[in-house]
Amino acid sequence: MKIFIDDGSTAIKMAWQQDGKMQTLVSQNSFKPEWSTPFGNQTPANYLIDGERYSFDPVSPEAIRTTNTRYQYSDLNVVAIHHALLQTGITPQPVDVEVTLPLGEYLDEHNQPNMLNIERKKRNVMRPVVLNNAETFTIRSVRVLPESIPAGFDVVKDLDELDSLLIVDLGGTTLDVSQVRGKFTGITKTFCDPDIGVSLITEALKTALDAANTRASSLFANDLIHHRNDPAYLRSRVNDTAQVATILATLREKELQLCRRVQRTIEQFSGYSHVMVIGGGADIILEAVCEATAMPQERVFRTTNPQLDLVTGLYQMGTPE
Ligand SMILES: Nc1ncnc2c1ncn2[C@@H]1O[C@H](COP(=O)(O)OP(=O)(O)OP(=O)(O)O)[C@@H](O)[C@H]1O
Ligand SMILES: [Mg+2]
Incomplete structure (x- = not known):
């Protein structure tokens, strides 16, 4: 399955096809370090990537700042993509994704695709994420496009x-x-x-x-x-x-x-x-x-x-x- 992702620094925007029609979703980036506590039968969105723990929290003032270019290659970028994928209602499965890089990262000083940055972004998005107590998606292939x-x-x-x-x-x-x-x-x-x-x-x-x-x-x-x-x-x-x-x-x-x-x-x-x-x-x-x-x-x-x-x-x- 193919998912189109504009993984911006404040929100992840997704589009995919279902029954021949385009579906879209906006998922906000608001994550804090460490996991949230479960309450009642609510399962918190707790993630693990390379030994680091993160959770989705829309109100915490401790939410990690994602509004910088470094974010494009960070743990949180991958966690945010998985969190958004999980909001789509699609059954977790291997997916092919297209993601984006800001023009300043996508192009080099001679206006050519910056292969180093593009590869770095691909490697980052391919990293597996674990969702605590539930299954998440596997990203099978990544294509990077300019914003x-x-x-x-x-x-x-x-x-x-x-x-x-x-x-x-x-x-x-x-x-x-x-x-x-x-x-x-x-x-x-x-x-x-x-x-x-x-x-x-x-x-x-x-x-x-x-x-x-x-x-x-x-x-x-x-x-x-x-x-x-x-x-x-x-x-x-x-x-x-x-x-x-x-x-x-x-x-x-x-x-x-x-x-x-x-x-x-x-x-x-x-x-x-x-x-x-x-x-x-x-x-x-x-x-x-x-x-x-x-x-x-x-x-x-x-x-x-x-x-x-x-x-x-x-x-x-x-x-x-
Ligand atoms: N209706 C609206 N009125 C005003 N601001 C809005 C509205 N909708 C979204 N925004 C603001 O736009 C920003 C998010 O826009 P967008 O999703 O395009 O950013 P992004 O792609 O995550 O960022 P970037 O491209 O810089 O990495 C947020 O700061 C949000 O507050
Ligand atoms: Mg954007």
């Missing part, structure tokens, strides 16, 4: 060869931008900034929450980011409500900073005829991207679930019609 580019598959295949699509992918940790020529005739330019991501907001928000007597996990903070335009929701989540205004101001300030940084990156690109905004952070930067690119609205693509665009693209490229 952002496959997301444009559906649009690029129909573009004229002289047109090009600018794909802007804002994830939790990285900003990947690529300019792909129509009919996939080539890649004009790519850029990856491993320090521009939604985590810029997440980290500042966690500090502001701390000052409001609310110690938060990244997952908790990210949930507030999704509801950033809903002050009532924020008030219900924060322990010291007197701090809500300060928290909202922090959110706004960081959002603007993030948008400015994305715009500055986009300024390095030119000659594109269409734009696509993808990744979990797509909505945060959409307006800023439209402003920076000055594209007519009908040439700007934003799907209903931009976080899934990359994995959907992988699926479309790898699944025969």
Whole structure:
């Protein structure tokens, strides 16, 4: 069985085929070192890899930071993939997977596939993981693809060869931008900034929450980011409500900073005829991207679930019609 995986630093996105239809899943990365205690008939998601113990915990402020490039080759990356596989409802079995690397890792300084990194990633994902008291999947083969580019598959295949699509992918940790020529005739330019991501907001928000007597996990903070335009929701989540205004101001300030940084990156690109905004952070930067690119609205693509665009693209490229 083939599973397409966009194993981002904050969330794993999966796509696979079932009864001829594409199924998808988003699984958050929130793991702590050591195992969780079972309670009632709930079996905790406790994992073992190379003698190290990890467990899934959506609320622990001790959740290990995955928002860095090292994560791509780490224990947690493999554990997160297995945890996501186990959420699919598919019976544990040997599977063939396609995973992704950020452009900055996938390409070398001459814009060629960085075979060292690609092999390193493959070796990492192939490592067996043990799920305590239950069976997990066996990863039989791994193919590594670059981030952002496959997301444009559906649009690029129909573009004229002289047109090009600018794909802007804002994830939790990285900003990947690529300019792909129509009919996939080539890649004009790519850029990856491993320090521009939604985590810029997440980290500042966690500090502001701390000052409001609310110690938060990244997952908790990210949930507030999704509801950033809903002050009532924020008030219900924060322990010291007197701090809500300060928290909202922090959110706004960081959002603007993030948008400015994305715009500055986009300024390095030119000659594109269409734009696509993808990744979990797509909505945060959409307006800023439209402003920076000055594209007519009908040439700007934003799907209903931009976080899934990359994995959907992988699926479309790898699944025969
Ligand atoms: N609806 C939303 N509104 C605002 N932010 C969102 C929304 N959905 C997801 N996010 C944020 O997007 C981030 C995750 O996006 P995504 O899944 O694209 O990242 P990733 O692929 O794991 O990261 P990277 O590509 O940098 O490794 C999280 O920080 C999350 O809070
Ligand atoms: Mg991503």
